[in-house]
Amino acid sequence: MDYFKYKGSELFAEEIPLSVLAEKYGTPLYVYSKKTLLRHIGEVKRVFRSSGALICFAYKANNNSALLKLMNQEGVGADCVSLGELLLARKAGVPKDRIILNGNGKTDEEIKLALKMNIRMINADSAEDLLNISRVAGSMKTKARVSFRVNPEIRVPTHPHIATGLKESKFGLAYDDALKAYRLAASLETIEICGMHMHIGSQITETDPFAEALKKLAVFSKQLAKSGIRLKYINAGGGLGVKYQSEIPETLDKYAAVIKKYALRIAPKIIIEPGRMLIANTAVLLMRVISNKRSGRKNFVVVDGGMNDIMRPSIYGAYHEALPAKVFSEREKKDYDIVGPICESGDVLAKKRRMQNLYAGELLALRGAGAYGYSMSSNYNLRARPAEVLVDGSRTALIREREDIRKLI
Numbered sequence: 001m002d003y004f005k006y007k008g009s010e011l012f013a014e015e016i017p018l019s020v021l022a023e024k025y026g027t028p029l030y031v032y033s034k035k036t037l038l039r040h041i042g043e044v045k046r047v048f049r050s051s052g053a054l055i056c057f058a059y060k061a062n063n064n065s066a067l068l069k070l071m072n073q074e075g076v077g078a079d080c081v082s083l084g085e086l087l088l089a090r091k092a093g094v095p096k097d098r099i100i101l102n103g104n105g106k107t108d109e110e111i112k113l114a115l116k117m118n119i120r121m122i123n124a125d126s127a128e129d130l131l132n133i134s135r136v137a138g139s140m141k142t143k144a145r146v147s148f149r150v151n152p153e154i155r156v157p158t159h160p161h162i163a164t165g166l167k168e169s170k171f172g173l174a175y176d177d178a179l180k181a182y183r184l185a186a187s188l189e190t191i192e193i194c195g196m197h198m199h200i201g202s203q204i205t206e207t208d209p210f211a212e213a214l215k216k217l218a219v220f221s222k223q224l225a226k227s228g229i230r231l232k233y234i235n236a237g238g239g240l241g242v243k244y245q246s247e248i249p250e251t252l253d254k255y256a257a258v259i260k261k262y263a264l265r266i267a268p269k270i271i272i273e274p275g276r277m278l279i280a281n282t283a284v285l286l287m288r289v290i291s292n293k294r295s296g297r298k299n300f301v302v303v304d305g306g307m308n309d310i311m312r313p314s315i316y317g318a319y320h321e322a323l324p325a326k327v328f329s330e331r332e333k334k335d336y337d338i339v340g341p342i343c344e345s346g347d348v349l350a351k352k353r354r355m356q357n358l359y360a361g362e363l364l365a366l367r368g369a370g371a372y373g374y375s376m377s378s379n380y381n382l383r384a385r386p387a388e389v390l391v392d393g394s395r396t397a398l399i400r401e402r403e404d405i406r407k408l409i
């Protein structure tokens with residue numbers, strides 16, 4: 001549920017018409033609803049409250065520091081995958097015991113910073129990664145708290161680019177190698193084993209894959225226990241899907257119930273790393289129409305936002321609902337492809353959408369743009385990245401300035 005709604009013929013973000021925001025801040029523009037974000041955080045906290053789970057937001061989904069500060073105030077921690085994200089977590093004021101470092105290619109510099117910040121734990125991706133962490137910890141005369149990411153090797157019904165728990169995935173320890181890696185860790189002076197981690201993929205709308213994966217890891221954890229290795233934490237990753245189109249994601253209550261049921265068989269303390277489910281539907285990408293053209297038998301709306309501003313449609317074929325900021329019910333409707341100005345045929349933001357004729361100067365909003373939107377944006381075609389605003393009732397705050405292309409060059 002979100003707070004982007006039509007009032008009469010105008011699309012609003014909470015109490016403000018999107019047209020007012022476009023006028024004030026220009027386009028393309030990421031528009032966030034604070035009320036929506038707080039609602040999503042509140043719901044995730046509510047369903048996990050009884051288990052006392054640690055909730056670490058996946059910073060890669062959105063790295064706006066104003067939003068991250070807000071999350072921190074709500075008690076949400078940080079799942080980081082780079083030096084930049086660790087620094088951002090520190091800047092957002094996240095307490096060290098709510099920060100985790102993930103990733104399958106950590107550099108010494110990143111490991112060093114994680115150890116210096118004394119974060120809750122580092123998730124090792126392989127025996128080699130473990131040895132790197134151990135070497136760096138040794139050189140700093142400290143001990144590293146480590147979990148392993150273990151690949152449960154299951155099929156997950158989602159886009160292949162965002163399925164990460166397959167046997168052939170690049171992430172984590174192969175299930176059959178995991179015991180050896182834990183034994184190695186147990187033998188190292190510089191390592192304190194603290195848990196197990198999994199992340200099976202993204203935009204998963206059912207709970208069965210989570211249950212299946214955790215069941216497999218529970219079998220493995222029994223083997224560990226036989227070797228005298230006990231775990232404090234089980235990190236179930238992120239991955240719960242959201243509604244972009246006609247998906248009906250499993251409810252948060254069901255998701256939490258499944259995670260609790262199976263995770264607690266592995267370790268007493270649960271961690272989750274939600275990304276998309278917290279932030280996707282808190283934002284729209286607002287764009288202005290540059291032209292409306294017919295080419296051959298197709299109708300195109302050309303907007304001022306492109307695949308450099310929002311990459312998901314181009315790289316995943318992702319669906320984002322496209323909504324006119326102002327509805328003219330008497331206008332003729334056509335099937336449109338909504339395209340950006342980038343010099344790539346893949347720069348299509350929405351395909352074959354039945355919508356009212358749109359003319360130059362009018363506004364269009366792409367929904368569900370809060371996750372992997374701005375954070376995946378680029379300067380391709382040497383374009384400035386958009387601005388971001390946060391709407392709170394009838395107030396607005398510019399939370400990221402539009403880049404100035406003249407400064408960039």
Ligand SMILES: *Cc1c(COP(=O)(O)O)cnc(C)c1O
Nearest residue numbers: 058199202238239273274275276
């Ligand atoms: C991307 C990622 C997440 C978040 O995934 P969502 O699908 O956005 O919830 C969590 N954990 C890890 C390790 C990730 O790579």
